[in-house]
Amino acid sequence: MAEHASKVTFRVQRYDPEKDSQLHMQEFTVPTKRGTTILDGLIYIKENLDSTLAFRTSCRMGICGSCGMLVNNYPHLACHTQIEEFHSNVITVKPLPNAPIIKDLAVDLMPMFDRHKSIKPFIIRNDEDEMAKPTREYEQLPDEVEAFEQFSYCIKCGICVSACPTSASDAKFLGPQALGQCYRYCADSRDAGAKERLEIADSNHGAWHCHLAGACSEACPKGVDPAFAIQLLKRKMAVQSLGGGRKEKPAEIYPPPTETKPKIQVPPFTVKK
Amino acid sequence: MFRTRLRLLFLLSAVGTAVFLGIHMAVQHLNNVLATGELDPTSWASTIGRATQSGWVVIYILLLVFALYHALYGLRGIILELTTSEKALRAVNWLFIVGGVIVFIWASYVPLALMSSR
Structure with a gap:
């Protein structure tokens, strides 16, 4: 089946503490296809449209926990979230709340x-x-x-x-x-x-x-x-x-392996070495 | 575990408030169902009458203790969330302790005075 390519507008919150006095939104048009993630979109923007866009990413497979961000006003891992999940042509991306912003989408954790x-x-x-x-x-x-x-x-x-x-x-x-x-x-x-x-x-x-x-x-x-x-x-x-809680000791280390004699005698080799 | 004990008291006071407030409300408004024999339990005379009985005085003072602790601890929790200043929190703690004791003495004085004047 041929994949249907389309375009989606990314509304990205921008803030550079060295230049900007306040937060502002910037729009980018990003081509998408089935399976394109939010992170793919951001990487496309950084590589093709605006190299100054700052965001944090590493593993791209939902393991490292670097790319948490607010996508359409709900926190997601950008690498773990596909654009088509939102059934919308406009995707709003903001940094995670409750953490100070370092730049654009990168927050101080x-x-x-x-x-x-x-x-x-x-x-x-x-x-x-x-x-x-x-x-x-x-x-x-x-x-x-x-x-x-x-x-x-x-x-x-x-x-x-x-x-x-x-x-x-x-x-x-x-x-x-x-x-x-x-x-x-x-x-x-x-x-x-x-x-x-x-x-x-x-x-x-x-x-x-x-x-x-x-x-x-x-x-x-x-x-x-x-x-x-x-x-x-x-x-x-x-x-x-209330004075309760675990009374037993924490787990002990495994006892050392013991030497055991085999119960069935192994027959000698028929072919001499 | 001091704050955990305070929290457990907060939960206990919720149960206590529900029980004693329940008794109070039932006696006041379920007169027909409970058949307490009082004609109008909400009247001034009935209220004063109950306040002269030691059993009711104990119930009302326990209700006061539980409701007061539950209310002040809950309010402290809200204020604690709105301020990160340890100084402000200490001030709130003392204000609530002193205020709570004053309200308790003031509110328990009436039934105790009525009971002793019997």
Whole structure:
């Protein structure tokens, strides 16, 4: 079947802090065909129409989380979103809200990364020697992996934070990304740092500030459910504050392999070496 | 986990408010269904009459405590979202604590005074 080529108007928000005093929209006409993504359109503009257009991109396959932007007023990954999904000849592209603009469509995600770092997004253990020089894997059952698996798909694109109404009104709010990852590590059976992480989430601008609008989960391009993670985190915090919580030790390392004798004797080689 | 405990109290106060406000509303407006025997439970005389009974005084003071805490904590949450200044937040905290205590003393004085004048 021959592919039908057409043209689409891209209305792109422009802002250069060195030149512009305010934001403005600029229109570009972009040829499209079936399967053309928003990112393809932006790359076309940069290569053929205006090389000064700034946007962030890397993997082009929905893995790196670089190309989050507001497409027709909803946050999407530009590489993961096809133009024909919108059934429109006009596509409006703006930078992600709730983050300072660096230039055009590129926003500064450092505040989000700082909040992410603040919740200690790594396995915390008490066996420092094993952490410094790992000898073997930690034991973990499939059920224990399932407890946090879907939350580990987060690619830190910032789309959940841009969709969150609380992040829009409270600049200090930890945000769905950081809180979701806080739960991801607290739920990990290998981890022993839940107590210190939950103290961080217990701050004035922490988990209890989430209104459960659910916009983060709806917008997440990877199908992670940060709103659910925050609810589970709240439950963990409530249980912890009432003196409950996980009592068992974090997962141990696998025992060393044991030497076993084969029960059936292997017959000798019939052909001599 | 201090803020989590405050939040749990907020949830508890919501339940408490619903229960005690429910009792209050039922007695006031479901007179025919409950057959309390009062002719007009909403009249001034009935209200004063209830306020002289220790059981009702306890119910009204608990309703006051729960509703006051729930309202002030909720309002604090809204203000917290609108300001990022820690100084302003501390001021709001103290204003609400002092204001809450004043309102509690003021509002609980009437039923307590009525009960003691019985």
